[in-house]
Amino acid sequence: MNPEALIITLAERFGLIIAGSFLLLTITPLHKIGFNRHSERSSIAMQILIFGTCGILGTYGGNFVFQSVANLRAMAVITGGLFGGPLVGLGAGIIAGGHRILIDFGGFSSVPCGLATMLEGIAAGLISLKLTNRMDWRAAAGLAFVGEIIHMIMVLYFSHPYEEALKVVELIALPMIILNTFGAALFAQVISIVFRYGTKQDSVKAQQILDIANLTVSHLRSGLTLDSAQETAKIIHAHVSAAAVAITDNVNVLAHVGAGSDHHLPGEKIRTESTLHVLAEGDPIFLDSGKKIGCNHKGCPFTTAAVVPLHKNGQIVGTLKMYGTRNKQLDLLSFEIAKGLANLCSTQLELEEIQIKEQMLAHAEIRRLQAQINPHFLFNSLNTVTSFCRTNPNRARELLLELSKYMRKNLDSSRGYVPLHEELAQLHSYLAIEQARFGERIKINLNVADECKDWPIPPLIIQPLVENSVKHGILGREEGGTISVSIHCANDEMHISIKDDGVGMSNEQLAYINKRKRIDSREEGIGVRNCIQRMEQIYGPQYKMIIKSEEGKGTKIDFQVPKLKTAVQMQEFAGNAG
Numbered sequence: 001m002n003p004e005a006l007i008i009t010l011a012e013r014f015g016l017i018i019a020g021s022f023l024l025l026t027i028t029p030l031h032k033i034g035f036n037r038h039s040e041r042s043s044i045a046m047q048i049l050i051f052g053t054c055g056i057l058g059t060y061g062g063n064f065v066f067q068s069v070a071n072l073r074a075m076a077v078i079t080g081g082l083f084g085g086p087l088v089g090l091g092a093g094i095i096a097g098g099h100r101i102l103i104d105f106g107g108f109s110s111v112p113c114g115l116a117t118m119l120e121g122i123a124a125g126l127i128s129l130k131l132t133n134r135m136d137w138r139a140a141a142g143l144a145f146v147g148e149i150i151h152m153i154m155v156l157y158f159s160h161p162y163e164e165a166l167k168v169v170e171l172i173a174l175p176m177i178i179l180n181t182f183g184a185a186l187f188a189q190v191i192s193i194v195f196r197y198g199t200k201q202d203s204v205k206a207q208q209i210l211d212i213a214n215l216t217v218s219h220l221r222s223g224l225t226l227d228s229a230q231e232t233a234k235i236i237h238a239h240v241s242a243a244a245v246a247i248t249d250n251v252n253v254l255a256h257v258g259a260g261s262d263h264h265l266p267g268e269k270i271r272t273e274s275t276l277h278v279l280a281e282g283d284p285i286f287l288d289s290g291k292k293i294g295c296n297h298k299g300c301p302f303t304t305a306a307v308v309p310l311h312k313n314g315q316i317v318g319t320l321k322m323y324g325t326r327n328k329q330l331d332l333l334s335f336e337i338a339k340g341l342a343n344l345c346s347t348q349l350e351l352e353e354i355q356i357k358e359q360m361l362a363h364a365e366i367r368r369l370q371a372q373i374n375p376h377f378l379f380n381s382l383n384t385v386t387s388f389c390r391t392n393p394n395r396a397r398e399l400l401l402e403l404s405k406y407m408r409k410n411l412d413s414s415r416g417y418v419p420l421h422e423e424l425a426q427l428h429s430y431l432a433i434e435q436a437r438f439g440e441r442i443k444i445n446l447n448v449a450d451e452c453k454d455w456p457i458p459p460l461i462i463q464p465l466v467e468n469s470v471k472h473g474i475l476g477r478e479e480g481g482t483i484s485v486s487i488h489c490a491n492d493e494m495h496i497s498i499k500d501d502g503v504g505m506s507n508e509q510l511a512y513i514n515k516r517k518r519i520d521s522r523e524e525g526i527g528v529r530n531c532i533q534r535m536e537q538i539y540g541p542q543y544k545m546i547i548k549s550e551e552g553k554g555t556k557i558d559f560q561v562p563k564l565k566t567a568v569q570m571q572e573f574a575g576n577a578g
Contacts, residue, residue: 074147074148077121080121081127082134088125232247244323306321310345469555481501496559
């Protein structure tokens with residue numbers, strides 16, 4: 001056999017080796033192993049095994065020539081060293097080179113060939129430490145070219161008799177140098193392609209989950225109900241490749257969107273044995289047949305399914321299910337997506353619980369503060385009423401009525417939400433008393449849209465802000481000033497603006513007001529800081545009050561109150577309004 005014929009023979013087997021290596025790399029989690037030189041021991045062992053196996057394939061894909069083997073080991077071992085570093089290069093070299101020595105133990109070139117493979121692996125690993133892009137095909141080709149030349153030199157130097165070694169090198173040197181150089185470059189590119197493909201799959205899955213998270217958060221934060229489950233199932237079904245999506249609690253189907261909706265009905269008992277099994281055992285399962293799904297309805301179209309439990313406070317509260325049919329099968333990637341979505345939904349349900357607790361704390365705080373009337377305001381109000389008793393008895397009577405209304409609402413600590421018109425009535429009682437005391441120094445402009453008057457709002461949100469404008473804003477000026485309150489509704493939010501033309505605040509005062517700390521009503525009363533913190537506790541940081549102020553020009557406070565969404569909130573407001 002001449003070198004040209006050997007090149008043709010090796011080239012034919014080269015294609016099979018590349019195809020086999022590509023298959024091996026595809027079915028292994030190569031992209032998850034990554035290019036991390038500090039991988040865990042199990043990951044390093046996996047890399048050594050993969051590239052060592054590819055090196056053995058390179059030996060068996062070679063051709064026996066004069067008691068030696070014209071082989072393609074170098075391309076696998078060198079790319080292994082570039083990919084995983086010195087440990088992987090050495091390990092793969094020991095596996096592939098050691099195998100070469102063992103299959104022809106005592107052969108005249110087995111030891112130098114095996115040692116050369118080991119040296120190529122460790123050299124590639126050491127050089128990879130200096131490379132920015134370790135899977136650069138040019139680096140792989142250069143290492144293979146130089147490594148195979150050194151390989152031939154070692155065969156000539158260590159093999160005996162020299163004449164036989166020379167004949168072998170004359171025949172195999174050119175084919176091995178050419179094909180291993182080309183093979184290493186191609187193998188490096190194959191790894192890059194596999195890595196990019198796997199990473200892209202993960203990024204697509206992550207993007208799917210993030211998109212779904214953005215769309216479902218407003219629904220699941222209101223708890224696991226028929227309405228929230230239905231909206232969540234619709235969103236998931238629109239964004240994943242599944243024939244149907246369903247959500248259950250521990251007993252009933254809450255939502256089912258897609259195929260099978262004729263018999264998997266929301267509000268009815270759970271039909272499938274697989275769902276009951278997941279609820280009992282708590283482990284997610286992937287089912288690859290309709291029989292395993294366990295639906296008792298004749299003609300149920302489902303052939304595959306992913307059933308994953310939903311958790312809240314460490315307890316299973318339901319399941320998320322994705323179904324496949326003959327025309328739209330689920331795979332293991334779909335199962336992973338289902339598990340990721342279930343974790344996301346469970347987290348959002350936990351956040352709903354935290355939100356309710358925050359709201360309860362906020363209401364407990366306002367109830368505590370409501371019980372502590374500012375004695376100065378009460379004494380001043382009574383003095384004002386007393387002064388009118390002789391000069392204007394009718395006016396004194398009106399002020400007593402307003403004071404009684406103010407005190408009654410202030411002491412009512414049983415309510416979490418009130419209609420806006422009740423909060424405005426509280427404001428009217430307060431202003432009537434203050435205007436009786438200070439006369440024309442306090443002017444008020446109130447502009448409220450009719451559609452907002454029944455809007456649910458936490459009590460004592462607006463009145464304390466106006467009180468702050470009176471005490472620390474316009475009364476700081478000898479001539480007094482004007483307070484403007486504007487309220488309108490748009491896009492499921494009530495927009496409230498309170499503005500005064502008083503003395504304003506410095507930057508230091510603004511910073512102090514916005515500083516988060518526990519409010520002590522004995523020192524600060526029911527003021528702006530309490531309103532700010534309660535709004536954030538009840539509705540979240542996106543509904544924080546925006547305060548703008550300039551010394552000598554006044555202060556403006558803007559904030560929004562969203563519509564109630566959770567069942568707890570609606571029930572509480574309905575009870576109060578009733």
